Amino acid sequence: xxxxxVLLFLCLPLLTCAQRVSxxxxxxxxxxxxxxxxxxIPSDDDLxxxxxxxxxxxxxxxxxxxxxxxxxxxxxxxxxxxxxxxDMRGKRxxxxxxxxxxxxxxxxxxxxxxxxxGGYTAFCFEVTDLINWxxxxxxxxxxxxxxxxxxxxxxxxxxxxxxxxxxxxxLLVTDPTCxxxxxxxxxxxxxxxxxxxxxxxxLTVTAKLSNALKTDAAMExxxxxxxxxxKVVARAVDHVRVGxxxxxxxxxxxxxxxxxLWGGRENPYLYTVDVEVRRGGIAxxxxxxxxxxxxxxxxxxxxxxxxxxxxxxxGVSRHQDWEHEGSALTxxxxxxxxxxxxxxxxxxxxxxxxxxxxDMYNLCDTNGLIVWAEIPVVQGVxxxxxxxxxxxxxxxxxxxxxxxxxNPSIFFWGLYNECWIDADKVQILHDLAKAExxxxxxxxxxxxxxxxxxxxxxxxxxxxxxxxxxxFDLEKWADDLHKTHPDLKVGISEYGAGGCIDQHQxxxxxxxxxxxxxxxxxxxxxxxxxxxPMLEEREFFWGTYLWNLFDFSWPGVTRGSRINLxxxxxxxxxxxxxxxxxxxxxxxxxxxxVLYITSRRFIERSNPQTPVKVYSNCGKIELTLNxxxxxxxxxxxxxxxxxxxxLVEGENRVEVKGIKDGQIVKxxxxxxxxxxxxxxxxxxTQTVEERSVDVSxxxxxxxxxxxxxxxxxxxxxxxxxxxxAAQERVPQWIVMDLLQETDIGGxxxxxxxxxxxxxxxxxxxxxxxxxxxxTNSKKGQKKNHQFxxxxxxxxxxCTQTPPGSxxxxxxxxxxxx
Numbered sequence: 127x128x129x130x131x132v133l134l135f136l137c138l139p140l141l142t143c144a145q146r147v148s149x150x151x152x153x154x155x156x157x158x159x160x161x162x163x164x165x166x167i168p169s170d171d172d173l174x175x176x177x178x179x180x181x182x183x184x185x186x187x188x189x190x191x192x193x194x195x196x197x198x199x200x201x202x203x204x205x206x207x208x209x210x211x212x213d214m215r216g217k218r219x220x221x222x223x224x225x226x227x228x229x230x231x232x233x234x235x236x237x238x239x240x241x242x243x244g245g246y247t248a249f250c251f252e253v254t255d256l257i258n259w260x261x262x263x264x265x266x267x268x269x270x271x272x273x274x275x276x277x278x279x280x281x282x283x284x285x286x287x288x289x290x291x292x293x294x295x296x297l298l299v300t301d302p303t304c305x306x307x308x309x310x311x312x313x314x315x316x317x318x319x320x321x322x323x324x325x326x327x328x329l330t331v332t333a334k335l336s337n338a339l340k341t342d343a344a345m346e347x348x349x350x351x352x353x354x355x356x357k358v359v360a361r362a363v364d365h366v367r368v369g370x371x372x373x374x375x376x377x378x379x380x381x382x383x384x385x386x387l388w389g390g391r392e393n394p395y396l397y398t399v400d401v402e403v404r405r406g407g408i409a410x411x412x413x414x415x416x417x418x419x420x421x422x423x424x425x426x427x428x429x430x431x432x433x434x435x436x437x438x439x440x441g442v443s444r445h446q447d448w449e450h451e452g453s454a455l456t457x458x459x460x461x462x463x464x465x466x467x468x469x470x471x472x473x474x475x476x477x478x479x480x481x482x483x484x485d486m487y488n489l490c491d492t493n494g495l496i497v498w499a500e501i502p503v504v505q506g507v508x509x510x511x512x513x514x515x516x517x518x519x520x521x522x523x524x525x526x527x528x529x530x531x532x533n534p535s536i537f538f539w540g541l542y543n544e545c546w547i548d549a550d551k552v553q554i555l556h557d558l559a560k561a562e563x564x565x566x567x568x569x570x571x572x573x574x575x576x577x578x579x580x581x582x583x584x585x586x587x588x589x590x591x592x593x594x595x596x597x598f599d600l601e602k603w604a605d606d607l608h609k610t611h612p613d614l615k616v617g618i619s620e621y622g623a624g625g626c627i628d629q630h631q632x633x634x635x636x637x638x639x640x641x642x643x644x645x646x647x648x649x650x651x652x653x654x655x656x657x658x659p660m661l662e663e664r665e666f667f668w669g670t671y672l673w674n675l676f677d678f679s680w681p682g683v684t685r686g687s688r689i690n691l692x693x694x695x696x697x698x699x700x701x702x703x704x705x706x707x708x709x710x711x712x713x714x715x716x717x718x719x720v721l722y723i724t725s726r727r728f729i730e731r732s733n734p735q736t737p738v739k740v741y742s743n744c745g746k747i748e749l750t751l752n753x754x755x756x757x758x759x760x761x762x763x764x765x766x767x768x769x770x771x772x773l774v775e776g777e778n779r780v781e782v783k784g785i786k787d788g789q790i791v792k793x794x795x796x797x798x799x800x801x802x803x804x805x806x807x808x809x810x811t812q813t814v815e816e817r818s819v820d821v822s823x824x825x826x827x828x829x830x831x832x833x834x835x836x837x838x839x840x841x842x843x844x845x846x847x848x849x850x851a852a853q854e855r856v857p858q859w860i861v862m863d864l865l866q867e868t869d870i871g872g873x874x875x876x877x878x879x880x881x882x883x884x885x886x887x888x889x890x891x892x893x894x895x896x897x898x899x900x901t902n903s904k905k906g907q908k909k910n911h912q913f914x915x916x917x918x919x920x921x922x923x924c925t926q927t928p929p930g931s932x933x934x935x936x937x938x939x940x941x942x943x
Contacts, residue, residue, distance in 0.1 A: 145412050146304065148222075149209060151295040152180050159184065160201040160268075167233055167266055168203055175205070181454035183227075183290035197286060197681055199272045199905075204291055208234070208263040215259055218300045218338055220307050222250040224484060225293030226269050227453070228277050233266040243277045243518055245287060246480035246502060247525035248311035250298075254338070267291060276514030278522065279502045284479065284544075285445055285692075286679040288452040293483055301410035303343045305403060306336035306373050312528035315401050315413045319565055322421040324433075327382040329360075332375050333401045333413070337368040346404040349378050351397050351417060353386070359397070387433050388418030388534050391473055394494030395419075396534070416491050418534025424567065424585050424615045424668045432496075439496065439669035440715045442467055442696075443476040443620065445678035446483065449699040452679075460485040464493055466675065466697060470708060471715025476619065476671040478571075479504045479543050481526040490535035497533070498569060498671070500540025501526055503555075507545055516551060520558055527562040536566065543571040543619070544589060549579035556582050571619030576607065580614070585668055587619030592660075593653045594623040594639050601660050608666050616666065620673035621657055622694045625650025626687040627703055630728035632736060641843075641874075641939060645686040645693060647706055651724055651739070654707040658714065659763050672711070676701065682908040684874050684941070689910050709741040713764030719744060719786040720764070726795040731773065732803045738768040744784030744791055751780055773799040821940060823863035828852035840938045848878050850934040858933035862920045867891065868942055872912035873900070873920065876937040880907045881928025889917035896921060912941075 158173030166172075182204075185197040210219070223230065227245030231238070234256045242249035257263055271289030273281040281287070298307055305314040314334045321328040329351075337343040345368060350361040360380040368374050386395045397417040403410050422432050430439050444463060447453045460483060467475055474496040477486060481499060490497050501522045503509065509516040523539070530536055541555045556568050567584035580586045592600040600621075607616060624637070624645040634649035654672075661670045677695035686693045696708040709722035724739040738749060747758040747766055752774060758766050781794040826837045828851045835850035837860060851858040870889065877883050887900035899913040903926075920940055924933045 145409055146298060146300040149297040149299070151206065151208075151297055154206045155180055155182070155291075156205045157182065157184075158203050159198065160203055163201045163270070163272075167236060173203060178204075180204075180295055181290075181292045181456065183288040183292045183452040183454040185286065185288040185290075186450055186452040186454070198289065199287075201268060201270045201272075202290060204265075204267040204269065206265055208257075208265050208297060210257055210259070210263050212259070214257075214299055216302070218252065218254045218302055218304065219257060220250055220252050220254075220298040220300070221265070222248060222296045222298055222307060222311060223267075223291065223293070224248045224295070226267065226291045227271050227287055227289050228274065229270045230291075231268040233268075235264055236266075243274075244522045244525065245271070245277075246482070247522055248293075248484075248529055249525075250307050250311040252308060275508060275512045276518060278507045278509075278515050278519050279479075279504050280507055280512075280515065284504055284680065286447065286452070286681050286690075288447065288454070288679075290452075290454060292452070292454040301403075301405070302338040303345060303368070303403060303405050304336055304411040305401060305413050306334045308336070308373075309334050310525045310528045312531065313413050313415055315399070315415050316528075316531050317399055317415060317417055319419065319421075322385070322387070322419050324387065325384065327385040327419045329380045329382070329417075331378045331380060331399065331401065333378075333403075334373055334375050335366060335368050335403065336373040337370060340370050342370055343368050343405060347376050347378075348400075348402045348404070349380065350400050351380060351382060352400065353397055354395060359383075359385075382419070385419045388420040389494070390432055390437060390496060391468075391494035394492055394535075396491060399532075415532040416488070416534060417532065418491060420534060422537060426613050426615045427666050429665050430668045437473070439474045439617075440472050440711075441474040441476060441498075441669050441671035442470065442472045442675040443478050443671050443673050444482075444675050445478060446486075447679050448701065455483065457485050460489055462701060463676065464489040464495070466701075467495060468493055469716070470675070470696070470712050471717075472675075472711075473715075474498065474669055474671070475675075476500070476540075476571075478540075478674075481522070481530070484530075487530050487533040487535060491533055495535055496537050497535045498538040498540055498669075499526060499530060499536050500543065500571075503542040503545050503547065505544040507547075509545075509547055509551055520555065523555060523558055524562060527559065531563060538567050538569045538585070539563070541568055541570050541583060544573045546574075547579070549577070549582060552579040552582045556584075569617075569619075576611070585615040585617060587617040587669070587671070589620035589673070590618055591621055591623070591639075592657055593636075600657065604660075604664055604667070608664075615668055617669040617671075618661060618667060619671050621661070621670070622673040623650045623653040624686055624693045625705055625707070626693055627698060627705055627727055628687050630725060632725065632728070632733070640685070642685060643687070643941065647727065648725060651706045651710065654710055655763070655765055658711070662714075662763075672696070682906070682910060684872070684910040684939075689912065706741070710764060713741045713743045716743070719784070719789055719791045721747070721782055721784045721791040721793045723780055723782060723793050723795050729796065729798055730803070731797055731799050732801055734773045734775075734799055734801060735770055736773060736797075738771055738780060740766045740782050740793075742766060742782075742784055742791075744786040747782060747784045749780070749782050752778055773797060775799050775801060821862045821864070821938070823865060824861060825863075826851070826860045827858045835934070840935045843937070845876055845936045848934050848936040850878065851932045854927075854930070854932045856927060856933065857923060857925045859921055859923045860935065860938070861893070862938070862940060863893070864918050864920065864940065867916055867918050868940075870913070870915045870917055870920070870940060870942060872910065872941045873922075874911075874937070874939040874941065875909045875922065875935060877907050877909070878934025878936055879928060879931055881905060881931065882926065883909075883924060883928070884926035885922055885924040887911060887913075888921045888923060889915045890919040890921070891917055893919045 156175045157178040158175045240251040316332045318330040402412040476498040480502040592598045625647045631646035634646045677699035680692040706724045713720040721742045749756045839847040840849040882905045884903045888896040900911045
């Protein structure tokens with residue numbers, strides 16, 4: 127990523143500084159939503175404007191808005207004045223956006239500068255010829271996060287596309303002769319590691335030189351490699367003549383003797399590479415890039431090797447959004463997330479499912495985390511039907527590679543995730559990635575049966591969720607695959623389970639993973655305890671990535687204790703609470719002392735008999751319950767369980783003590799027993815538990831009996847069947863009789879197709895007098911509505927459908943409290 131110097135402003139004339147300057151455009155923005163998507167550039171009176179700072183997104187409250195779960199998808203306009211100074215005349219001016227989701231149209235002084243499609247990569251435009259040197263310079267940016275089949279991803283199926291200018295923006299000022307920032311918004315400098323060993327490193331440095339003068343320019347270009355203490359270890363100088371208006375590459379080979387290698391977490395040693403351009407004896411531009419020298423390979427039988435030695439790939443995954451912030455993050459947010467990765471003991475991270483911020487890659491460089499970076503060719507993206515989608519995927523792949531080419535932490539380029547993409551298109555993406563960067567490996571995350579496309583990428587992974595989605599036998603699948611395809615380099619790109627810190631059950635029962643509202647933390651613990659040993663014992667897995675380190679936003683789902691949330695993270699969405707499994711992995715991955723009592727948040731209890739489970743990597747552990755000491759039974763993979771202890775009425779204090787490397791470690795918690803307290807079946811949840819009602823009595827306005835699209839299909843738990851009205855005319859309705867007065871907490875509706883449905887949800891005690899609890903006029907196939915009502919009858923009354931479509935519903939779930 128290009129060297130960025132953040133300035134509040136320069137009082138001195140810019141001409142006193144011949145090299146490039148980058149002005150951060152974080153403040154001074156006005157923002158307004160344009161739900162009508164007017165083509166004209168809006169004026170002051172056209173929109174309701176508010177002052178914002180960038181990074182900015184318009185969907186930060188998606189999780190908090192529990193009643194209307196729809197996030198805004200559409201157009202937002204940004205406006206501000208550019209800080210252009212007279213001293214900049216004669217310079218070149220560029221606007222560089224690190225990310226705007228999902229498309230951005232940029233205007234300066236009412237003239238179109240350019241358009242970028244793709245929400246997760248940077249883009250850069252030159253605006254030199256559009257500057258008004260005698261007055262104001264007004265920058266307008268139209269950002270649109272509406273679904274678009276020709277931009278990947280085309281929707282928010284797996285994660286939220288928040289929208290907005292959610293990464294930094296800069297005004298870049300350079301000399302007329304410079305290292306170009308216009309090569310896919312890359313730094314313009316590319317450092318290829320041709321050959322690296324402990325004895326010698328051979329490099330090829332390419333700098334793309336641009337000349338905006340009307341005459342040829344003679345440039346002196348120096349390239350030097352500087353070690354961590356400031357010593358120059360390699361240097362070369364070239365003289366290059368660049369024609370007027372031309373951009374040409376300058377290529378230089380360098381050798382470093384006895385290099386210090388970038389060694390992952392143990393020694394993430396970084397050099398820097400300075401490329402300086404001089405013209406007429408004056409330094410006019412310089413770009414500085416990181417350099418971490420390393421070599422690596424993957425063996426199909428023994429896994430991943432770094433610098434010639436086996437290296438265990440303990441992996442986590444990360445989506446970029448935070449509660450209350452959405453995707454509009456600052457450096458401190460990225461820094462916090464990387465610190466959590468380091469704390470748990472991870473050695474590698476999958477930054478899913480799209481290119482992430484430059485700060486993340488830079489932090490992984492300095493902390494020694496090996497990175498899997500990927501483009502958003504994900505579930506639901508239709509690269510078969512829409513040629514534009516595949517072209518956009520190729521564009522984003524090139525952008526991702528060129529913009530992050532020099533980050534040594536990146537080892538893998540991911541090409542797709544859970545996507546029905548043909549082998550020929552995978553081959554095209556693979557060949558493109560290798561042409562751009564032959565030094566790294568391509569990979570993918572699949573959820574499909576082995577086929578031709580799984581043999582194309584250099585290495586490949588599968589998303590597998592044993593014990594969570596169905597009864598999948600991970601051990602048998604993995605061993606059979608390795609036996610029948612011993613040359614296939616296989617990893618696990620996702621595994622895990624949902625878990626809520628406010629829901630508990632001992633012993634835990636398996637939840638419904640797709641419709642359940644009760645995801646006890648204890649079941650999450652159990653799955654990770656069962657699955658991790660299976661992965662650890664198979665050294666042919668080159669890497670394994672748990673899903674996910676953090677909870678993240680997922681529009682349209684109603685699972686666990688909060689809607690619109692994927693709760694498979696080991697840390698809560700607000701980053702405030704580490705769930706129990708975090709400490710299970712820390713006990714297995716980290717050398718730091720770990721001693722942690724699980725189920726600590728299950729405070730109020732009604733059953734006096736309980737196990738006590740502890741995660742620890744201490745050699746000796748001692749448990750004390752209400753002052754009585756219990757010896758530790760045998761542990762396995764950091765798990766020690768005292769199976770059947772007795773709590774006393776009232777407060778119970780649980781304490782553990784351990785020793786690791788001579789250091790005493792302690793932990794404690796308090797549980798309160800109230801045997802007279804009522805409990806839900808199994809155990810107690812400390813929030814209201816919602817369950818789906820089994821609906822068996824219903825009436826409808828009409829149904830297509832001759833085609834089998836009858837009303838009962840809306841309640842059969844199969845989304846491939848549906849109820850369909852007999853005619854396209856509206857209104858149409860369906861009434862559910864719950865047979866008794868019911869404490870209703872909400873309703874989930876999966877309509878027959880995508881589009882805009884206008885409808886109300888109504889409730890009644892007698893089936894005659896109705897009260898409206900939901901009114902909807904927004905687009906979307908799956909709708910989740912939360913409300914509270916005591917009623918026997920529920921009615922969905924639809925008054926508008928997508929053009930040419932009768933009323934059709936695939937699934938209805940009425941939720942009780």
